[in-house]
Every structure is written in structure tokens, then in C-alpha cells.
Amino acid sequence: MTTVVFTHGTGVREPHLAALLAQVASGLAATGPGVRLTAYDWGGRHGARLAAGGASIPAAPGAGTGRNTGGPEDPDETEEWARLYEDPHAELAAASAGAGPRVTPPGAAFPEERPRALLRELAAHGEPRAGAIGPGLPEAAAGLTRSPLLGTAAQALDQEALAWVLARALAATVIASGLAADTPVQSGGDARDAAVAALAERLGAAPAGTGRGPLLRVAGKPLVRIGSRYALRRRRALTDAAHPAAGDILKYLARGEDMRRGLRDLVAALEPPVVLLGHSLGGIISLDTLISGPLPGVELLITVGSQGPFLYETGALPSLAHPDPLPGHVPPWLNLYDRRDLLGYAAEPLFPGRAHDIATDSRQPFPVAHSAYWTDPAVYRAIGERLP
Structure with missing residues (x-):
């Protein structure tokens, strides 16, 4: 039985991971019957957190003073200038x-x-x-x-x-x-x-x-009605909402070895054949883990809406610098990206003969397109056709 290891993207934590995994399982059931799906929950163990409770977040201008400490300019005028710049x-x-x-x-x-x-x-x-x-x-x-x-x-x-x-x-x-x-x-x-x-x-x-x-x-x-003044006043709440996604990326690029090690340990305990299926940052983790060393039993890499090719081309992929080729032990690579997803990148032009791209179209605008892969039948058909 083929095991698909699903590696989630940035900001995903429980209970959302369980709901996402159920959606992926449902889609795979139609095109890959008999496939066993398991999740690599790196976010729960290694994901970014505000370790000091947000102590690094400054207070908004005038907070606790009743006045605008940022200078003599009326904060309403600052907001109006923001509108004029637009x-x-x-x-x-x-x-x-x-x-x-x-x-x-x-x-x-x-x-x-x-x-x-x-x-x-x-x-x-x-x-x-x-x-x-x-x-x-x-x-x-x-x-x-x-x-x-x-x-x-x-x-x-x-x-x-x-x-x-x-x-x-x-x-x-x-x-x-x-x-x-x-x-x-x-x-x-x-x-x-x-x-x-x-x-x-x-x-x-x-x-x-x-x-x-x-x-x-x-x-x-x-x-x-919503702009820089609102953002300043709501900075803590906005940071709480956004930091898992942005922080996950920064933490991975700075200290990603624990995330890669966790994936290697999970794969080592599985019976082959194994397929790595990664979304967004999950695709980067999967690709990086495979490049950094052979993973016996892994027969296919699938990345969906991932930035791995972009990081490679810009010199930011931890395990491989452009123009170095993919190591020979990396298995066949299927890369899917939605044409409207600004966070999905093409791999085939960078790795001809090693990566195969499929462009999809969810007919959703960005950023919805980045999360719409898992309700797109074309994504599951492309995956099902290539499962070992």
C-alpha cells in the first residue's frame, strides 16, 4: 500500500490540520483508492511561536498617553496621506x-x-x-x-x-x-x-x-476605514494572526534542520512505497529533506503551490544553490501550481528532465487560490495518475 505523507504549509495548526487532512483524504480517495494518508504535523512541534508573549511588539503611538507620541501630525492626517498615496x-x-x-x-x-x-x-x-x-x-x-x-x-x-x-x-x-x-x-x-x-x-x-x-x-x-492607523492600533492582534505564517517561513530558513529531521524520522518508520506531498512551505521542507540526503522508500515528490523553485533560483533554498543540479537520489518530482496563485512557482524550467510542472486554475483570485488546490479535482487527478 502506498503511503502519502502530507506536509502542511505555513500557519496551519490544529484543529485546522485535521480538517485539511480530511479534505485531502477525500480527494485522494477518488483518484488513488487504497492510498494511506498520514500527516507530518511540523507546525505543532516546530512551528513559530511568540516565546515571550509578544514582548517585541511596540505599543501603538499614543498608547496610554492619550496623545499621538509619534509627532505633531494628527493621526487622521497620516491616514489621509495613506489614502492619497494609493x-x-x-x-x-x-x-x-x-x-x-x-x-x-x-x-x-x-x-x-x-x-x-x-x-x-x-x-x-x-x-x-x-x-x-x-x-x-x-x-x-x-x-x-x-x-x-x-x-x-x-x-x-x-x-x-x-x-x-x-x-x-x-x-x-x-x-x-x-x-x-x-x-x-x-x-x-x-x-x-x-x-x-x-x-x-x-x-x-x-x-x-x-x-x-x-x-x-x-x-x-x-x-x-482600514489602514495604517487601524493597523497600528491593532498591531498585537494582527501579529498574533499573522506570525504563525510569516514566522514559520523565517524560522525554517534560519533553523529548519529540526523540521527536516522530523520528516526523515517519520518516513523511516513507514513501509514503502512512500510519496511526499507538500503544500507551500511543506513543499519546501519535503524538497529540502530529499536533497539533503537519500530517503529510502520515497518514490515520488509532489509539491503544490510551493516556493521551492523560487528559493532555489534566488539562492535562498538551504540545501541547494543555483545552478547546482538536483542530486541523483531525489525521486521524480511533480510540481503543481495555480496560475492565479502568486505563491506557486514553476520547477520544470529550472530542473528540466527532473521536475514536471502542471498548471491548474481554480478560478479563484489570490490569496484564495493558494488554499483552493484541495478542492480542485484537477489536482487530485494529476496526483492520482502518478501515484506508485
Whole structure:
């Protein structure tokens, strides 16, 4: 009788492991009748834990003091900036939504003509005082001149308010571009605010003005309900929820020998033939264990939604460095990944002739796709066809 050793992924603990194992057993029963399924519960014994009860988690800004200890900036303003980094024109859109119908008399200038001219000038000559927020200001200003929101926002706001809204939109655009490009250094809040003040002045605001609060707040309908402020206040709860998954990966890469030894000991007690079936980090553990030394009786390795190939290519797989080949004692390798699973990687291009890839499609978005393999009949058909 073939024994399939199922090695679970990150963050899985009882009672969830039992439910997952029952699902896998049900799927295998249809394509591999007579197969014996057993679980390697490395998470229960070797998984990551907050050994000191979370002593490393800092308190949220202002916790226990009734004030924001992170600085003079209003925490609501921090949240609004987070929203602007996601959508630099969100404030312009909020202003435009409040614009009513307006008729421009014959011969009079349209409200957006002056701000558009100032933006063109800014695009042509830049603003040295705003250099701290990063490069790309001329491009951001040129793009803003073409925004359809400029006209309606100019109708809704006076010159002073519009100048500050446009300045914040420009600053948010530049900073967001830096974030997207993984720029290693970003400006602090003081440097950002100084740049916004300089830009607002160039766009028609009074010199040394303080600006008006972002419309995202004064509109009375906050557009940000969950973000950095929520995360700070809930940091302990979020860490408690996330640390098994993230911690498992970090612990394995730093001290994974105990996990590999546990799998070797389990396999040694089983009658062959044995198949190693690993999901996510479980696939890495299975692959690494096989590479590090022969496992008599193991005739097939199956990895599902696993990052093993990616770790190998990036030089992070503990047992094998690219471009070294798989050792000859590693058995045939079936690797399944869902095309929509951002944590599933291809092995065949890296190990031609040694690994065989099958791409599946659960029709679920990520991250659901990473856990949807075990309800996908195509996964069990692929496994069943190759079981010894």
C-alpha cells in the first residue's frame, strides 16, 4: 500500500490540520483508492511561536498617553496621506463631487485656466524646494494639467484651497511613484509638508500659509476605514494572526534542520512505497529533506503551490544553490501550481528532465487560490495518475 505523507504549509495548526487532512483524504480517495494518508504535523512541534508573549511588539503611538507620541501630525492626517498615496487624485475627486453647475460668462476665464497655466510652468521648471520628496515632479505636474478633475475642482474650490489640494496631489503622486519603484529612501512628514507648502505657493496659495485640511476628512465621509492607523492600533492582534505564517517561513530558513529531521524520522518508520506531498512551505521542507540526503522508500515528490523553485533560483533554498543540479537520489518530482496563485512557482524550467510542472486554475483570485488546490479535482487527478 502506498503511503502519502502530507506536509502542511505555513500557519496551519490544529484543529485546522485535521480538517485539511480530511479534505485531502477525500480527494485522494477518488483518484488513488487504497492510498494511506498520514500527516507530518511540523507546525505543532516546530512551528513559530511568540516565546515571550509578544514582548517585541511596540505599543501603538499614543498608547496610554492619550496623545499621538509619534509627532505633531494628527493621526487622521497620516491616514489621509495613506489614502492619497494609493490614489493621489482622491482629494481632487472629492472636491469635484461637490461642484455644482456653473456658467462662465462670455469672455471670462474658465476657473481652471490659471491653475493649469501654473501647473504647466511647474512642469517646465520644477520646484527646487520640493526635491526632498523625490524625482518625477515635472511629469506629475504635466499629468495633472490633463486631469478631467481639474476643471470641476476649480469650480468647487477657491484659489487658496485648490492650490493646496493640487500640491498634495503632486506630492502624493511623486511619493507613490517612489514606493512603486521600491526607492530605498523616502521623505519624512516634515520634509513632505515643506514640499507641499512650496508647491502650494507656486500654484497660487499665500506664502507661509498653513493650508486647509484634506477634503477626505472635512467632507464628513472618510474614505479610509482600514489602514495604517487601524493597523497600528491593532498591531498585537494582527501579529498574533499573522506570525504563525510569516514566522514559520523565517524560522525554517534560519533553523529548519529540526523540521527536516522530523520528516526523515517519520518516513523511516513507514513501509514503502512512500510519496511526499507538500503544500507551500511543506513543499519546501519535503524538497529540502530529499536533497539533503537519500530517503529510502520515497518514490515520488509532489509539491503544490510551493516556493521551492523560487528559493532555489534566488539562492535562498538551504540545501541547494543555483545552478547546482538536483542530486541523483531525489525521486521524480511533480510540481503543481495555480496560475492565479502568486505563491506557486514553476520547477520544470529550472530542473528540466527532473521536475514536471502542471498548471491548474481554480478560478479563484489570490490569496484564495493558494488554499483552493484541495478542492480542485484537477489536482487530485494529476496526483492520482502518478501515484506508485
